[in-house]
Structure formats: C-alpha cells, structure tokens
Amino acid sequence: RRGPSFEATHELATGPVASPPATVDGFVREFLDQLNFGQGVKLSQSTINDQYMALARTVRSYLMASWLETGHRRRKEETKVVGYLSAEYLLGRQLGNNLLASDLQDIADQAMERCGIDMAAVRGQEVEPGLGNGGLGRLAACFVDSLATMDVACIGYGIRYEYGIFRQTFVDHRQVEEPDSWLRLGSPWEFPHPERAVQVGFAGHTETYADEQGRERTRWAPAWQVRGVPYHYMVPGFRNGVVNTLRLWSAEANQAFDLQTFNRGDYAQASRAEIFAENISKVLYPDDSTPQGKELRLQQQYFFVACSLRDFIENTLPRDFDLHRLPERIIFQLNDTHPVIAVPELMRILVDEKGFDWDEAWGITRRCFAYTCHTLLPEALEVWPVELLGRLLPRHLEIIYRINEEFLLEVREAFPGDEGRIRRMSIIAEQPQRAVRMAYLATVAGAKVNGVAELHSQLLRDDVLPDFNAMWPDKFTNVTNGITPRRFLRLANRKLSSLITDTIGDGWVTDLDRLRELEPYANDPEFRRRFREVKAANKARLGDLLQVRDGVELRQDHLLDVMVKRLHEYKRQTLKLLHVVSVYEGVLSGRTPVEQVTPRTVLFGAKAAPGYHMAKEIIYLINAVAAKVNTDPVMDGRLQVLFPANYNVTLAEKVIPAADLSEQISLAGKEASGTGNMKFALNGALTIGTLDGANVEILDLVGEDHFFLFGMTEPEVEQLLQRGYVPSAYYDQDPVLKATIDLIGSGHFTGGDPGAVSAVLDNLLNHDPFMALAGFHAYLGAQDRVERAYADPEGWSRSTILNVARCGFFSSDRSMRDYLDRIWAPGQA
Ligand code: TH1
Numbered sequence: 001r002r003g004p005s006f007e008a009t010h011e012l013a014t015g016p017v018a019s020p021p022a023t024v025d026g027f028v029r030e031f032l033d034q035l036n037f038g039q040g041v042k043l044s045q046s047t048i049n050d051q052y053m054a055l056a057r058t059v060r061s062y063l064m065a066s067w068l069e070t071g072h073r074r075r076k077e078e079t080k081v082v083g084y085l086s087a088e089y090l091l092g093r094q095l096g097n098n099l100l101a102s103d104l105q106d107i108a109d110q111a112m113e114r115c116g117i118d119m120a121a122v123r124g125q126e127v128e129p130g131l132g133n134g135g136l137g138r139l140a141a142c143f144v145d146s147l148a149t150m151d152v153a154c155i156g157y158g159i160r161y162e163y164g165i166f167r168q169t170f171v172d173h174r175q176v177e178e179p180d181s182w183l184r185l186g187s188p189w190e191f192p193h194p195e196r197a198v199q200v201g202f203a204g205h206t207e208t209y210a211d212e213q214g215r216e217r218t219r220w221a222p223a224w225q226v227r228g229v230p231y232h233y234m235v236p237g238f239r240n241g242v243v244n245t246l247r248l249w250s251a252e253a254n255q256a257f258d259l260q261t262f263n264r265g266d267y268a269q270a271s272r273a274e275i276f277a278e279n280i281s282k283v284l285y286p287d288d289s290t291p292q293g294k295e296l297r298l299q300q301q302y303f304f305v306a307c308s309l310r311d312f313i314e315n316t317l318p319r320d321f322d323l324h325r326l327p328e329r330i331i332f333q334l335n336d337t338h339p340v341i342a343v344p345e346l347m348r349i350l351v352d353e354k355g356f357d358w359d360e361a362w363g364i365t366r367r368c369f370a371y372t373c374h375t376l377l378p379e380a381l382e383v384w385p386v387e388l389l390g391r392l393l394p395r396h397l398e399i400i401y402r403i404n405e406e407f408l409l410e411v412r413e414a415f416p417g418d419e420g421r422i423r424r425m426s427i428i429a430e431q432p433q434r435a436v437r438m439a440y441l442a443t444v445a446g447a448k449v450n451g452v453a454e455l456h457s458q459l460l461r462d463d464v465l466p467d468f469n470a471m472w473p474d475k476f477t478n479v480t481n482g483i484t485p486r487r488f489l490r491l492a493n494r495k496l497s498s499l500i501t502d503t504i505g506d507g508w509v510t511d512l513d514r515l516r517e518l519e520p521y522a523n524d525p526e527f528r529r530r531f532r533e534v535k536a537a538n539k540a541r542l543g544d545l546l547q548v549r550d551g552v553e554l555r556q557d558h559l560l561d562v563m564v565k566r567l568h569e570y571k572r573q574t575l576k577l578l579h580v581v582s583v584y585e586g587v588l589s590g591r592t593p594v595e596q597v598t599p600r601t602v603l604f605g606a607k608a609a610p611g612y613h614m615a616k617e618i619i620y621l622i623n624a625v626a627a628k629v630n631t632d633p634v635m636d637g638r639l640q641v642l643f644p645a646n647y648n649v650t651l652a653e654k655v656i657p658a659a660d661l662s663e664q665i666s667l668a669g670k671e672a673s674g675t676g677n678m679k680f681a682l683n684g685a686l687t688i689g690t691l692d693g694a695n696v697e698i699l700d701l702v703g704e705d706h707f708f709l710f711g712m713t714e715p716e717v718e719q720l721l722q723r724g725y726v727p728s729a730y731y732d733q734d735p736v737l738k739a740t741i742d743l744i745g746s747g748h749f750t751g752g753d754p755g756a757v758s759a760v761l762d763n764l765l766n767h768d769p770f771m772a773l774a775g776f777h778a779y780l781g782a783q784d785r786v787e788r789a790y791a792d793p794e795g796w797s798r799s800t801i802l803n804v805a806r807c808g809f810f811s812s813d814r815s816m817r818d819y820l821d822r823i824w825a826p827g828q829a
Contacts, residue, residue: 017065020058022104027111031058043115049185051117052095052125055108056188059098063234067243074153075318080328082154082824083312084144085305085342086335088137088284089158089246090165091233092487092649093128094189097145100491101236127182128650129189130164131248133288134566135481135675136374138649139452140335142484142675142812148237148244149486149510150816155316157308159300160190160231160248163283168607168646173623177286177610190248191232197252198228198310200303206395211355218352220395226277227252228307238486238510249307251280287609288566289380291338298341298384298392305342309349323354327367331824334371334446337382337438343369343445344399352395358402370823371442371449372479374672376459377570383435386428400436404428407444414471425467443468443475448823452481453673453694455714477822480697481673482812485512488679492653495534496684500804503527512811519805528797535658535684535800542658550644555601558640559790562685563663564605564647564655567615570670573606574764575772575779576663577622582740582780583639584629589739594636598787601640605647605655617759619643624749624756652676657683660796661786664689665779667770669714671695678810684800686789688782690775694810701806706799708789710782711775720774727768730776737776741765 020030034054035043041050074081099105112119132138140156147154166177201222211217233246253274262270279296280303291297312330313323321329334340346368350361375381390397404427415421423430427440443449443465451457457478461469469476490497490509500508504517521527536556543554554560563576580602586592604622608615626641644651662680664671664687671693681687681698688708689695699707712720731738741761743749750756764772790796808814 017068019062019065022062022107024107024110024114027058027104027107028114030061031055031111031115034058034061048118048121048125052122053186053188055112055122056095056126059095059102059104059108060188060234062102062104063098063236063243066236066241067234067245069241070243071245077153078329079153080825081312081316081330082147082152082819083308083330083332084140084147084154084156084335085308085332085339086137086140086156086158087301087304087338088132088335089129089140089144089156089248090132090134090137090649091129091141092138092653093123093126094233095123095126096491097487098189098234098236100486101238103239125185127180127185128648129182129187130180130648131158131161131284133165133284133286135673136288136336139374139481139675139812142482142487143816144235144244144246145484145486146482146812146816148235148242149240149484150813151237151240151242152816152820154235154244155312156235156244156246157304157311158246158248159281159284159304160250161281161284162250162278165284165607165648166286166610170619170623170643170645173620173627175608175610175616175619179283189233192250193230193232196230196311196315198307198314199225199254200228200251200306200310201225202299202302203392204394206398217355218395218398220348220352225254226280226303227254228303228310230307230311247308247311249281249304251277251303253277286607287611289375289377289568290609290612291380291382292611293382293384293388295388295392298388301338302341302345302393302396305339306345309342309345313349323350323356324360324364326364330368331447332369333819333823334369334442336372336374337442340371340382340438340442340445341393341396343441344393344396344403347399347403348395351399362403362406366445367447369442369446371439371446372452373439373442373449373460373464374452376456376464376669376672381464382438383429384438386434386436389436397436400427400441403441403444411471421467425471439465440468446475448477449475450477450479450823451672452479453697454478454480455669455691455696456672456693459669459714479815479818479822480694480810481675481678482810482815483675483678483682484812485509485682487653488656489682493534493538493657493683495537496531496657496804499530499534508808510813512808512813515805515808517805518801522798522801522805525794528794528801531684531797531801532793535660538657542654545654546642546644550642552642552644554642555599555637555640558599558601559660559786560658561600561602561661561663562605562655562659562680563665564603564652565674565676567606567608567612567619569614569618570770571666572770572772572775573604573618573622574760575665575775576602576604577618577625578737578740578772578776579779579783580629580639580641581625581744582736584625584632584635585740585743586736587634588632588743594634594638597635597638598790599638601642603655603659604641604643605651606643607647614759614763617757621744621749621757621760625744628749652679656680656685659683659685660790661685662687662689664692664695665711665775666690666692667775668692668712668717670770678807681803681807682810684804686786686796686799686803688779688786697809698807701809702799702803703806706802708782708786710778712771717771720771725768725771725774727771727773728765730773731765734777736780737773 020026034057039050039054144156164180167180169176204221204223206220228249230247235244257271346365350356429435451460508514546552546554587594656679662685664677668691674693690711747754
C-alpha cells in the first residue's frame with residue numbers, strides 16, 4: 001500500500017523515500033490506513049485515543065522520508081556532530097509541533113473534518129512528555145529544535161524516563177504529587193531500537209595486567225550490567241526537509257527473570273534483577289536547581305552517558321574510524337554537570353579499551369567536551385562523595401584522581417607556592433566529606449565553559465570559578481539562552497503570528513531579528529488595535545481552557561499578571577504574594593477605596609520539589625490567599641488570584657500569549673538566565689523585573705520606558721549582605737509591609753489559624769535569604785507604574801509591540817549560532 005517497500009527504498013537510498021501525497025485526500029487515506037491497519041479499528045468504532053494514535057502515525061509517515069534522508073546524508077557527510085548530553089528534555093506535545101514543521105496543519109484540519117473528527121479533542125488526547133523539570137530541560141528541547149531548523153548535525157542524548165515530572169494536584173490547598181504515566185495510552189512518537197542496545201556496567205573492581213607488549217594496563221570488571229535500549233524521536237526542522245534524532249535510553253535487565261528461582265516458586269525473587277535494572281530509567285528526579293546526591297541519580301547519569309558514548313563511537317562513527325581524530329567528528333555539550341561523568345568514561349574507553357596512552361587520550365578528551373553551567377546557587381553545584389563514586393564506578397574514580405593529580409601539577413607550575421589555590425581548585429573537595437566536584441571536573445576537561453546570560457557568565461568567572469578563570473581566561477564565554485520561535489510564537493500564538501506575517505512576511509519564523517521591521521507599526525493606531533484584538537482573543541482562549549480544566553473564571557476585563565515558573569525561594573513567589581495581600585489589605589483596612597484598585601488577575605503556576613518543605617508551604621499560602629481574596633465581597637471582584645495546578649509546557653502555550661504582565665522578580669544574582677521572561681516579551685507582555693539573568697539583556701534591548709525595572713543590583717545585594725541584612729527592620733519601618741504581614745500572621749487566610757503560615761512568616765522575618773522584605777517597597781512602586789501605564793491602552797500597546805519587535809535576539813537559533821561560533825566550531829562557522 002506504500003509503493004516500494006521500506007527496505008528496498010532504504011537500500012537504494014539515492015533519492016527521497018516516497019511520502020504520502022501532501023493533499024487532504026492523501027492525508028485522509030494515510031490516516032484511515034493508520035487507523036485500520038496500525039490501530040486495528042474502523043473509523044466508526046474508533047475512540048479518541050485511536051484517532052490520536054492514527055493521526056500521530058500519519059504525521060510520522062510524512063516526516064519519515066526526511067528522517068531517512070537526513071540520516072543518510074549525515075552518514076556520508078563526515079562533518080562534526082553536536083552530541084547534546086542532557087538528563088532532561090522538556091519537549092511538550094509533539095503533534096502540533098510536527099504538523100507545524102511539516103506544514104500539514106491546514107491539511108490535517110481539513111482531513112479530520114472530512115472524517116467527522118473533533119481535531120481539538122484529538123489534540124487534547126496527547127500527554128506531553130514531561131522529561132524535565134523546568135528551564136534547563138525546556139532549553140534542551142528548544143536547542144534541538146533550532147539545530148534541526150538550521151540543518152546542523154546534532155544527536156540529542158538523554159533518558160527515556162518511564163515517569164516524567166509528577167502531575168500536581170491540590171488537596172486542601174496543598175500540593176499532592178501523582179505519577180506522570182505519560183506512556184500509558186501508547187507513545188506514537190517513539191521508535192524503540194532493541195537491536196542497537198548497549199551494555200552498561202556498574203560497581204565491581206579494577207585490576208591491572210600486562211598486555212602483549214608488556215605494558216601495564218587496567219581493566220574494570222563490573223559486578224553487574226544493564227542493557228540500554230535506545231528510543232528514537234524525530235526532531236524536525238521548520239519546513240526544511242531536515243529531521244534530526246533525539247536518542248533517549250531506557251534501562252532493561254539483561255535477563256527478564258531467573259527461571260530457576262521462578263520455578264522454585266519464589267516469584268518476587270525471580271524478578272528482582274529485572275526490577276532493579278529498570279529502576280534506573282523509571283523516574284525523573286523532580287528537583288530543579290538543587291540536586292540531591294542520591295545513588296540512583298548517579299546511576300542514571302552514568303547510564304545514559306555510557307550508552308551515548310558507546311552508541312556514538314561504535315554505532316554512529318564509520319567502522320574503523322581512527323579515534324585520534326575524534327574531536328573532528330564530535331563535540332559533546334554537557335548540559336550542566338549531570339552528564340559530566342562522560343569525561344572519565346571517554347578516558348576509560350580510550351585508555352582501557354582502545355589502548356591509548358594517557359596523554360594522548362587526555363589530549364583528545366579535552367577537545368571533545370564543552371560545559372554549560374546553568375546556576376550560581378552553591379547548593380546546586382553537584383558533588384559526589386568519593387565513597388559512593390568509588391563503589392559504583394571504581395575505575396572512573398581512579399581516572400578522576402589521575403586527572404586531578406595532573407591538573408594540580410599544572411596549577412603548581414602556573415602559580416608556584418600557592419598551596420591555598422591548589423586546595424581551592426582541587427577536583428576533590430576534602431570538606432565536609434571527600435567528594436568529587438563535578439563542575440570543576442567539567443571545567444578542567446571542557447574546551448569551553450559557558451554561562452547562560454551575560455550577567456551569569458560574568459558572575460561565573462568572578463565568583464564561582466575565579467581561580468579557573470585566572471588560569472584559563474579564554475576558556476570562559478557566554479551564550480545567552482534563547483527560545484524557539486516555532487513553538488512559543490508560531491504554534492502557541494497563531495493569531496499574533498498571522499498579524500506579524502500579514503505585516504512583514506513570514507521570514508521571522510526562522511530569522512527572528514526580522515521582528516525589528518515591526519517597530520514603525522508601534523506608532524500605527526490601526527496596528528495597535530489589531531494587536532490588542534489578538535491579546536483579547538488569547539485571553540478568551542485561556543478563559544475557555546481554565547473554565548474546563550480548572551473550573552475557574554478568568555475575568556476578561558482584568559490586567560492579567562502572570563508568574564509561572566518552578567517554586568523556589570530565590571524566584572520570590574512570596575514577594576508577588578505580599579503584593580497581592582497588600583492590595584487586599586489596603587481595601588480591607590479602608591486605606592484604598594476599592595474603585596481605585598486596577599482590576600487584576602494574578603495567575604500563578606508552579607511545582608515544588610516534593611522534598612522542598614518551604615516551597616510547599618508557599619504553595620499552601622498562595623492557595624489560601626486566593627480562596628479568601630477571590631470571594632471576599634469587599635474586593636468587588638477586582639482582584640482575583642488563580643493557581644491552576646500542574647503548570648507544564650502545554651499550559652504555558654496557552655497562558656503566555658494571554659498575559660499582560662510578566663513577573664521576573666528573582667533576587668539579583670540568583671536566576672542564571674530565565675527563559676520564561678523571553679517567551680512573555682515575545683508574546684506581547686510587559687515585564688516587571690529585577691536586574692537578574694537575561695532580564696538585564698531584555699531591558700537593554702527594549703529600553704527602560706518599556707520595562708518595569710525595580711530592585712537592587714547584584715553588587716547592591718552583596719553590599720547589603722556585608723552590612724548585615726535584618727529583614728525585621730523593614731517590617732518595623734514600613735507600615736504597609738507590617739500591615740500586610742500582620743494580616744497573614746493573624747490567620748485571616750487560614751481559618752483563624754496563625755500556625756498554618758508561621759513557617760513562611762518566621763522565615764521571612766528572621767532569615768529572608770532572598771530579601772523579599774528588602775524588595776517590597778520598590779516592588780510596590782513598580783506595580784504603581786504598571787497600573788499607570790496600563791491605564792493608557794495606546795501607550796501600553798505601543799510598549800508591547802516594541803517588546804515584540806526588539807526581542808528577536810532571544811531566538812534559540814541565535815543561541816545556536818553563538819554556540820557554533822564560540823564553542824563548537826570556532827573559526828569554522
Ligand atoms: C535553570 C536556571 O535556574 C535558569 O535560570 C535557566 O534559565 C535555565 O536553567 C536554563 O539555562 C536551571 N535548571 C536546573 C536544573 C537542575 C540543576 C540546575 C539547574 S539551573 C536539575
């Protein structure tokens with residue numbers, strides 16, 4: 001039914017593989033084939049899930065020719081490949097993106113209509129693969145999208161978690177986590193390749209022996225092994241015939257179960273090995289920016305990295321490839337420290353398995369890796385106790401020791417007699433326990449080290465790795481993060497996309513700097529009116545969704561003020577909440593006449609790491625405040641707080657295009673970059689924000705008349721810390737702050753129980769590590785400026801248009817160009 005068979009076509013592989021015709025007829029035929037022969041049902045009996053599965057497989061079959069062609073071309077090309085190593089990929093739904101990339105949106109809509117199928121319901125059937133926590137995982141997904149669109153050879157390597165980020169619900173205002181069984185109804189986008197499985201060893205011991213030439217060699221005898229099975233995902237470029245590959249590894253037992261034990265009747269024991277092995281890729285650790293040193297997490301890290309290196313060296317490079325030339329063919333980009341164990345793994349492969357000299361192997365390894373650091377929080381820099389690493393990966397620990405020894409010799413040579421520096425720079429920390437500092441290992445091994453925004457890269461040089469910067473200043477560079485305009489503008493905001501395309505053409509989708517051409521239209525009243533119409537339509541769409549999804553009403557006449565991101569103290573959701581309560585308290589106490597309150601809906605979205613107690617208390621408090629404020633007649637409905645549960649990529653795509661105000665209010669020096677900030681600005685929201693992360697660059701580009709800046713600079717934060725920060729002093733001196741906190745402390749929001757909020761309030765008044773109280777006054781001032789600006793719709797529209805026009809820089813295509821120029825192919829690009 002497909003013409004030439006797959007095998008025959010693939011073998012010939014001289015021209016394009018036949019795709020189904022890109023017409024409504026062709027699409028309907030392929031879809032019905034998939035429904036009948038793939039899913040095994042007739043249209044009349046099919047469920048929504050059948051229809052979703054068949055539609056997904058239909059879209060797949062349109063992309064298949066390009067995928068095969070791209071793979072074939074890459075094998076011939078002999079170019080350098082980017083091996084993106086990331087423990088997280090927060091992909092979001094695939095159907096819409098793949099329809100967009102293959103330009104089949106309209107055809108699919110018409111085809112489904114012809115089949116009498118509700119396309120919106122079918123789209124709603126997809127469970128997004130939530131294989132990441134937040135910004136770091138989403139960044140990886142944006143990067144692979146951009147590389148495909150730019151036709152750069154890239155393999156994304158990661159873990160196929162059976163359970164992604166937990167599903168959040170609220171019970172009595174508190175977060176409850178439920179497992180995310182995203183694979184339950186089938187996963188039509190993945191291609192398992194058990195024939196490409198690789199073995200990964202763990203634990204055991206090392207031994208030395210003499211090879212044929214009498215050289216002393218080391219080998220590792222692992223105590224146990226698991227099988228890594230790759231699952232391939234298509235990463236289509238935007239309408240360019242390119243489809244790259246994301247290769248995610250799933251852990252399986254080598255032997256399903258022990259038949260003898262099973263026959264003896266000990267069923268639990270018989271399947272123990274299987275369960276043990278499969279645990280490795282069972283679930284994503286739900287911690288964002290604060291790793292916890294759990295053994296299973298190290299197993300996950302080594303597992304996917306060992307699979308990936310093996311896969312690239314043995315199965316992707318041509319047979320008999322001379323590994324001396326490895327750096328010509330691969331650059332492994334380390335997405336934070338999670339994959340850094342790849343460094344000793346490559347050394348082990350080269351030295352122990354391939355018989356390379358140490359120096360030779362090290363010369364190669366240092367050119368095969370580059371390291372991206374995504375944080376500044378000291379508690380977020382991964383360290384692995386020597387005891388644990390030595391037990392799980394004994395050979396890797398030996399290799400790390402030797403890397404460290406030779407590195408410290410280098411330091412001694414560069415800075416003779418400076419023993420303090422040597423202790424500071426050692427890859428092995430001695431206190432509080434002996435542990436491997438993964439960021440240092442990555443910095444020593446990496447050809448380049450980059451931060452993710454200008455400010456962050458500077459602080460990385462000055463505060464986190466100053467000794468390394470002194471030694472190798474040229475190693476350090478910046479690449480400011482970006483977001484893919486395909487998903488976050490073209491797909492998520494079709495109305496704004498059409499308006500932009502009607503005005504300046506559609507080149508912006510792959511060349512986002514072209515948005516500059518919108519600047520003159522900021523002065524065009526008709527364009528501004530259409531821009532406002534788009535925002536209103538997006539708000540209505542979000543209202544419809546929230547009605548169905550959460551049973552809440554989104555007031556269409558309100559300023560929509562949005563704070564969506566992981567729940568973290570440094571991001572300061574509490575500061576936003578203090579603002580909300582202060583508005584309410586003002587009315588309650590009679591200080592503010594209610595008619596003077598700008599009608600506003602504050603929308604939060606945030607998951608807390610399940611073990612992060614304070615974050616969960618803050619979630620409780622937000623929900624408690626919402627319940628009161630939303631229903632207290634004194635507010636006359638002018639202040640609403642919404643907190644839809646389970647914020648994820650799918651919800652983001654609806655929330656962001658509807659937002660008026662974007663909250664980016666972390667304490668300066670704490671948010672490495674942020675990427676939500678970019679998504680909002682590009683969708684026509686104005687930012688209220690601090691001089692932190694990429695906010696600094698957004699402000700530079702849009703100009704301070706179109707950005708609500710407030711708060712301390714990073715050096716001012718440091719100075720205040722030096723002087724001694726006393727949060728209670730702000731409480732004592734600012735009557736509005738005092739009244740706000742007292743209202744919370746009175747139990748007003750918690751059924752008269754002050755104890756229910758004491759953890760959050762005690763922390764604020766006595767510690768406040770992220771200086772929410774110090775920021776309160778300036779933040780309220782900035783919110784006043786927001787309200788004055790919002791009262792002038794023409795001025796507001798003008799600013800939002802200028803935000804869109806001036807933020808083309810934040811395309812992840814630009815980030816990828818910067819990686820190519822500064823890290824992956826300097827001098828070549
Ligand atoms: C985030 C940063 O917090 C954020 O500022 C940045 O925009 C994003 O990465 C992308 O660069 C991080 N996420 C994690 C997650 C883990 C560990 C460290 C970080 S930093 C698990």
